[in-house]
Amino acid sequence: MTVPNSTAATARLIARLDAAENEPGAVRLRQRSYELLDLSPGTVVDVGCGAGRAVAELNERGVTAIGVDVDELMIATARDRWPGADFRIGTAQSLPIPDQAVTGYRADKVLHEVPDPASALEDAHRVLAPGGRIVLLGQDWDALMIDSSHPELTRTILRSTADSVPNPQAARAHRNLLLDAGFQDVTVEAHTGIFTEPKFLPIVEGFAATAVTAGSITPEQSAEWVRDQRFRARRERLFVAFPMFVASARRP
Template sequence: MFKTTEHMDSLIQLLDVVDAMPEAVALRARSYELLDLPDGAAVVDVGCGAGRAVAELAERGRRAVGVDVSEKMIAVARHRWPGADFRIGDVFDLPLDDGEVAGYRAEKVYHEFADAAGALQEAKRVLAPDGRIVLIGQDWDAFIIDSDHPALTRTIVHARADMTPHPRAARRYRNLLLEAGFKDVEVEAHVGVFTDATMLPMLTGVAEGARTAGAITPEQEAVWVTEQEERARAGRMFLALPIFVATARRSRE
């Protein structure tokens, strides 16, 4: 999904809407608190997208670097925040020196990595001893959606999750960090609740993905999407996303 320029533009528009929501603003602020970095400390935001977190970290006095594999995202970020440091790079080969940063932040990206353990090894490489890591992400296999068709909804959610490289990465944050050798690992659970049409494109996209995967028929997709559209118009849509925030420190070893 979101491979073409048109789809990428749609993704950026959706992210802009979501990032402006009070819950998202509060969650980002919480992640900055958990990084617990002094003024002037270097921090990398991995999978930075259009760069909002990088700009906010810089406003807080941190030397923030944004890294994303998408040239389109980096171009948008550089346009929006011309004074910030954005770099094209891969999560498994970050454009940073060993121990260069005191903080590592990644929001809603680890579900895209089939090799999350490899990404964490790269995080350890670029983090200084005792550097802090913060991971934020939703569990793609645990979306909660109100519907008059609960069995069909379960099929749609699980089918769309199965199209994601690591849909349950967020529930594994704690164990992934422990297995990678991080210390002082802690996890918080947050729930995002959406009841209006703002997140309707996400729901229709989930249904489209399930139909593309062959899990549901076009007729089933149409029935389910129509119901969600009617709920959105009537102010009766309900979507809840479990979001996990994990923090840890790089050991001195």
């Protein structure tokens, strides 16, 4: 799920999302999430839909998909890219969906952005019809890994990155959050996202920028670290990895 941004910040975020979403591993994980929804036909709400790729792919599968995001520019981009698809502005805690109106709920990299994930799952329970399926995907920000020639500096940068996220460990809590919200038949899969392509470099550089903004490292340290990552990218030696947890369940 995206959070409100300036126009320039949202544009940069869309570019980063486009790069990440086209990675083979990301494509496979999205397809897995659709399988776990087990819906055709049906109506699915994709919470934190961003620029709308998953909504379009679900529609292509014969599913009626509704995309919801809090960022107005993100929704405008989605509407421009996928004319005719249903995109709505709203939050995970208060979806613009009537009670028991959907048979599927999907949230990809959303709960770590929500101050109170439990409230989001309460609303998921509200909008899902009995027997409806829910699928949550998310990375564990405290387990992010980057190969670097500066391991201690990397630890500082990654810690600062995790600290910038409202709930960096939300993904490892998916199972218990679903159980607490009253869902049944909860299952969890662990996947590892591995990114080695140079096009992922802007995201890596963003981690260093976040650490500078937080005061965790100096601009000089950031420049040194980024130089190493750019050198690695030029030599096809970039390596970023993090665990992705995919939880699914059924509303009784």
